[in-house]
Amino acid sequence: MLKRSLLSLSLMMSFSSFAQTLVLNADAAIDVKTGTVIKPVTIVIEDNRITTVSKTTKIALPPHAKVIDLPGQTLLPGLFDMHVHLTADANVHGYKRLARTTQRDTITGVMNAKRSLEAGFTSVRNLGAEGYADIALRDAINDGDVPGPRITASGPSLGITGGHCDNNMLTHEHSIVAEGVADGPWAVRAKVRENIKFGADAIKYCATGGVLSKGTKVGAQQYTLDEMQALVDEAHLRGLTVAAHAHGTEGIKSAIKAGVDSVEHVSFLDDEAISLAKQKGTYFSMDIYNTEYILGEGEKAGILQESLDKERIVGGTQRESFRRAVKAGVNMVFGSDAGVYPHGDNGKQFSRMVKFGMTELQALQAATINSATLLKQADKLGSLEEGKLADIIAVKGNPLSDISVMEQVSLVIKNGKVEVNNLK
Numbered sequence: 001m002l003k004r005s006l007l008s009l010s011l012m013m014s015f016s017s018f019a020q021t022l023v024l025n026a027d028a029a030i031d032v033k034t035g036t037v038i039k040p041v042t043i044v045i046e047d048n049r050i051t052t053v054s055k056t057t058k059i060a061l062p063p064h065a066k067v068i069d070l071p072g073q074t075l076l077p078g079l080f081d082m083h084v085h086l087t088a089d090a091n092v093h094g095y096k097r098l099a100r101t102t103q104r105d106t107i108t109g110v111m112n113a114k115r116s117l118e119a120g121f122t123s124v125r126n127l128g129a130e131g132y133a134d135i136a137l138r139d140a141i142n143d144g145d146v147p148g149p150r151i152t153a154s155g156p157s158l159g160i161t162g163g164h165c166d167n168n169m170l171t172h173e174h175s176i177v178a179e180g181v182a183d184g185p186w187a188v189r190a191k192v193r194e195n196i197k198f199g200a201d202a203i204k205y206c207a208t209g210g211v212l213s214k215g216t217k218v219g220a221q222q223y224t225l226d227e228m229q230a231l232v233d234e235a236h237l238r239g240l241t242v243a244a245h246a247h248g249t250e251g252i253k254s255a256i257k258a259g260v261d262s263v264e265h266v267s268f269l270d271d272e273a274i275s276l277a278k279q280k281g282t283y284f285s286m287d288i289y290n291t292e293y294i295l296g297e298g299e300k301a302g303i304l305q306e307s308l309d310k311e312r313i314v315g316g317t318q319r320e321s322f323r324r325a326v327k328a329g330v331n332m333v334f335g336s337d338a339g340v341y342p343h344g345d346n347g348k349q350f351s352r353m354v355k356f357g358m359t360e361l362q363a364l365q366a367a368t369i370n371s372a373t374l375l376k377q378a379d380k381l382g383s384l385e386e387g388k389l390a391d392i393i394a395v396k397g398n399p400l401s402d403i404s405v406m407e408q409v410s411l412v413i414k415n416g417k418v419e420v421n422n423l424k
């Protein structure tokens with residue numbers, strides 16, 4: 001026992017003699033769990049961890065400490081976006097997508113990973129990529145080959161034949177079947193296993209039709225409750241969380257009953273769906289900025305006329321559903337569906353979340369501690385606390401009084417390393 005503690009002591013000493021110390025002095029830091037503002041603040045980072053968060057006082061610093069002064073800036077935990085498609089290009093929609101290879105998508109992903117990081121998003125969940133391109137990207141970032149956020153990757157989305165997560169662009173003579181298509185409970189289980197085999201950390205599936213898919217009814221359920229239960233059971237058995245794309249009320253309810261961890265989009269809500277979500281603790285991830293891009297730029301980008309028509313029905317209703325869900329106290333995370341709109345613009349959704357019913361603090365919580373909790377990472381990420389990993393951003397001004405400052409991030413630190421510095 002004594003021997004072991006001596007060993008760990010000497011390990012600690014040798015570790016700390018190599019430790020990089022970074023000190024941030026800023027106007028303020030927000031404790032996203034409580035809304036408390038620490039003002040002025042000093043944060044000390046040793047290697048990749050936060051070791052001190054305190055009101056600025058004279059503290060003894062090791063001589064090799066690197067100090068960054070951030071006057072006028074507020075510090076926040078690195079942001080999370082729970083719904084992105086890094087390998088998708090917002091200018092390439094509809095039939096234009098058929099001319100894209102997975103290899104080309106992957107390179108797009110490298111660019112978009114960098115843009116997401118520059119926008120302050122140090123963690124993203126990628127929900128749907130062909131060819132496991134998101135997994136390759138995640139691994140390249142983790143290996144330090146290219147810059148980008150921490151990626152929780154789903155691989156191909158699961159869905160029914162002809163559903164939102166299939167591809168219905170061509171006729172039967174030239175048919176394309178999306179990689180994640182599986183029909184029936186056992187086929188669905190097998191597909192979950194396959195995704196895990198090739199490196200998925202989460203499972204995404206389509207519970208209803210969608211806006212951007214050809215020939216699907218946005219409100220109509222797709223997988224049956226049986227299939228959803230099998231899918232969720234299999235994923236949970238293996239320790240993965242599940243995200244369900246669902247616009248229509250019945251599909252939303254079935255997904256919640258099946259035990260999904262988050263529902264995406266959540267456009268058509270009723271009281272029963274809200275109370276089911278509250279009962280089960282299900283998270284809602286609602287992309288309420290998306291509609292502005294689709295209706296504004298979508299046609300140029302190749303979005304089909306039928307999709308534009310669907311969006312005109314979905315967009316406004318989804319925003320009212322968002323207001324209801326927030327009011328009822330459903331667990332909310334930040335999910336943008338970036339990829340449909342340009343990566344790097346993720347932060348534009350914050351002001352819409354406030355406009356449609358959240359307090360500024362709630363919007364920040366959705367993109368930090370709530371998302372970290374959904375991913376079961378709240379022990380190491382999601383708030384500025386001693387002992388957590390040093391994913392930290394700085395924004396100019398105070399997001400608690402003007403949330404639009406979240407659209408322009410001045411400093412991004414990921415895992416203790418300065419990745420972006422726009423202060424200079």
Ligand code: ARG
Nearest residue numbers: 210211212287290291314315
């Ligand atoms: N990927 C989603 C779909 O095709 C986008 C929905 C966008 N619309 C919205 N109002 N959030 O269904």
